[in-house]
Amino acid sequence: MRFVRVLGLLVVVLVLLSACTAKQTVSSSFFSQIRHVYFLPDGSKLTVCGVIAKSDQWNEDIKPSYANFDIHDGKYRTHVYWKFPSTGKPTWFQPGTNVSVSGTYWISNPKHLEEPEIVADSVQPLGKCASCTTQSTSASSEPPFALRVWGAAGEVAGSCYQITVGSKNILIDCGSFMNGDDAQLSTPSNVHRDTDPFPFDPVSIDAVLLTHAHDDHMGRIQYLYADGFNGKLWMTKATKAIFVAKLDELIRYSRLSASAQVGLKERIERSIKTVDYGRTVHVTKGIDATFVDTGHIPGSASIVLNLQDGKENHTITFSGDIGSGHHPFLNTPDLASLSHTDTETLVIESTYGGETRDYPEDKDLYREFLRQLKQALDKGHLVVISTFALDRTQRVLSAIEEGMRNDELPRSLNVAVGGKSSCYLTNIYVEFQNNQKKYRDYFSDRFWSEKPLANPFWHYLRGDNCENTAEEEKRTDFKQFDIIVTPSGTGGSSLAKYLIQKYASDPQVTFIKVGWAPSYSPMGQLAHTEPGGTIEIDGQKYPVRAEVIARDDISGVFSGHADQNMLLKYISSFPKLSTVIITHGEDDARNALETAVKEQNPQLETIKPVYGEAIDLQCLSTTH
Ligand SMILES: [Zn+2]
Ligand SMILES: [Zn+2]
Incomplete structure (x- = not known):
């Protein structure tokens, strides 16, 4: 019961004048007069509490969905217009539910004369033990x-x-x-x-x-x-x-x-x-x-x-x-x-x-990842692996290290890590590994026994201190490397985007996607384009001639x-x-x-x- 007091005391409780942060508390008898007393400034923010009286005008065809409904408290009703911020009608939204409505109060604006009197930013259920009519009488001083x-x-x-x-x-x-x-x-x-x-x-x-x-x-x-x-x-x-x-x-x-x-x-x-x-x-x-x-x-x-x-x-x-x-x-x-x-x-x-996910096949999918990598390397391709900077990059590096150690990949590969965050985060992993005493509990026994990043075999395109600029990074002679591991990025100025622009049409390059990328991003587009198709970056079209490996099962392993x-x-x-x-x-x-x-x-x-x-x-x- 007590919680409800905070949420929306019987009655209108808060008036937040939208232009400034000053809060004004309105007397508790205010809400019941909301239709009759017009001293509340038009366009001011308020929170009111009431029971949903009618909710039949819910329109799910229009996204985002919106609802027109009345809330009532005693004999007075107030109309509410709510653009619901999610993809469907919430299960609790039905007549009889106690709700707290926060939004903007309109009365004199011609646009709103016949339309809603409250345009809601949020409508919240008050919980099943809550009720607008009991809370104002709750004298308990203990908060919830x-x-x-x-x-x-x-x-x-x-x-x-x-x-x-x-x-x-x-x-x-x-x-x-x-x-x-x-x-x-x-x-x-x-x-x-x-x-x-x-x-x-x-x-x-x-x-x-x-x-x-x-x-x-x-x-x-x-x-x-x-x-x-x-x-x-x-x-x-x-x-x-x-x-x-x-x-x-x-x-x-x-x-x-x-x-x-x-x-x-x-x-x-x-x-x-x-x-x-x-x-x-x-x-x-x-x-x-x-x-x-x-x-x-x-x-x-x-x-x-x-x-x-x-x-x-x-x-x-x-x-x-x-x-x-x-x-x-x-x-x-x-x-x-x-x-x-x-x-x-x-x-x-x-x-x-x-x-x-079907985990028993995990090990095989690791092997499959290395097999795909080897096939591309055997063809003499430059391999660009697009993945997340944190954790995924370091796991990909470890998988490459394991592959080189077990002869599943060529012994000495020339591997580069692109992007600033991949650089400093990989350095953090190396630091973790060199501080077993401090970080013992944070990693598995396997991490401590294998120390997969103990022997940094990779080269940072941003320099060892991760301080080179993106422009300096782009001046790299990328083809001197066998593998480039780069953050997938969502567009912008990421290295992944640059490499895709540069090499999407190059049949001597293989892109491997490990992890999620939005479908419109350069990597996302590449993943969804058939060989011979085209992708579009910044208004320019690129025919895809590079090899693209974007397998959800391999991604899932990581x-x-x-x-x-x-x-x-x-x-x-x-x-x-x-x-x-x-x-x-x-x-x-x-x-x-x-x-x-x-x-x-x-x-x-x-x-x-x-x-x-x-x-x-x-x-x-x-x-x-
Ligand atoms: Zn999360
Ligand atoms: Zn997370």
Whole structure:
């Protein structure tokens, strides 16, 4: 019950004048008079609470979907127009549901005279124990446990979850929406921008906990600090090594002004607190956290939170990204440790919630990758391997090293690593490997016994210190190399794009794609074009005469993500679990995972939150 007070007290509660950040609280009797009292400035932001009275005008044919509906509180009704930010109608959206509506209030604008009176930015269910009519009478002073979802809702990107305990707030991750300014990367489910103002006050956040150092989990951290966040930033030691290495670029390529960038890196670094796997740390009043290995990338963790408020407590776990369980250098996800937690609520990723992979063939596919590589090399081709800078590049290098060692590839290959991030991240892996004492727990026994990167046989196109410019890199005589490993890039000025422009029509070159690339990107186009077809880059057409190998099965071997089987195994490791909140996946993937979860354990409640949805954790826990 208590949560609801915060969300939307009976009544209109907040008026945020959109032009400035000043907040104005409107008296609680306001909402019931909303149609009659016109003192609210046109175009001002407000949040109201009510019951959905009518929801029949839902139009799913138009993307993004929109809804026209009334909400009522007692005898008064207000019309709402809502452009729903995801790909379909949420399951909770039906008459009788208590919702909190945030949006813009219009009354006098001629455009809106007959149309909606509130244009909603977000509509959130209040949870099944919530009701608009009970909350205003709730006199309890004890605040709730609440989870708010600010990203990765119906999409993979933008992970950012707010946990509230009393007056304390923390974030789990603060990730990029990964769409930059590129309209092609915007989908109906991905309408947010990294530079949008945060939907909460960064000053009010007491701490941020990072699950791992991928951009979709950490890519908005710089904005958080620039907007006043002043708390501690918790992460594992291996995550810190990667995070700090990426911080320079994160800040430099942000939209922050030059003056806002001054000293920012140092400020962020100073606020970092490291934690090892398995050790419980006190984050802030009422919140303890334990990081548990997920085997996704070095340092990746699930975060178990013990929330405490007076006599009440709740355990919620954020899965972070879960590894495939087949990463040669990392340990398998530590399900044993998770099984000893009291986790009642699980927030889980669902990137590949709808896919299963046939792992027994793993080894053969590794061999297959090396066979394909050898065939191309035997033909005297230059081989360009397009892959991710973090973890994938290093695994590809290790596979090449293994191939050379086992005579599956020619003994002495001339291998180059292109791109700046691939350069400094590979150097971080070498550093990991040379610091076994510090990083022992972060890698598998195989990593420590084989030391696959101990003998750097590759050449960095950006120079050993990774400081050469992209222009200098492009002046390389690429054909002096046998293999070039380069980040796949999504366009822009990436090396992959340059090499594709240069060599797509060269029959003496083989491109191998290891990992995902958007279908319109140069690598994505190449992967989807039949031999003899053409691709188009920056308005120019290139006939494809190079050999292109883009096999999902080979890519899958290098995947850092759990498939559906692994996700189900992960979920079943929690003995006290009652609710599974499915995030970090496209709608198809999370629907598939939800179905599988229900099949495996019909007792579990599943929630697929929308952006901005607030979930009353106490309500969840008391109803089970
Ligand atoms: Zn990740
Ligand atoms: Zn992720």
